[in-house]
Amino acid sequence: MKIKVDFDLCESNALCEALAPEVFELDDDDYLQLKTDETTPDNIENVKRAVAACPRAAISLED
Numbered sequence: 001m002k003i004k005v006d007f008d009l010c011e012s013n014a015l016c017e018a019l020a021p022e023v024f025e026l027d028d029d030d031y032l033q034l035k036t037d038e039t040t041p042d043n044i045e046n047v048k049r050a051v052a053a054c055p056r057a058a059i060s061l062e063d
């Protein structure tokens with residue numbers, strides 16, 4: 001699945017990075033960067049936790 005982030009909604013609070021640091025990372029300017037936009041068997045559980053935890057509902061998964 002593709003990992004999508006609505007950067008207009010994101011408030012850069014790093015909750016997703018805490019749950020899935022292999023996918024999400026805040027850069028030096030506090031902008032969220034995606035290390036990958038593809039789910040894998042190794043990251044899918046953490047990505048789903050990040051989707052559920054994002055207080056802005058900014059992360060979504062698409063087929």
Ligand code: SF4
Pocket residue numbers: 005009010011012013014015016017024032053054055056057058059
């Ligand atoms: S948890 Fe949501 S609001 Fe927070 S940095 Fe990640 S995408 Fe942005």
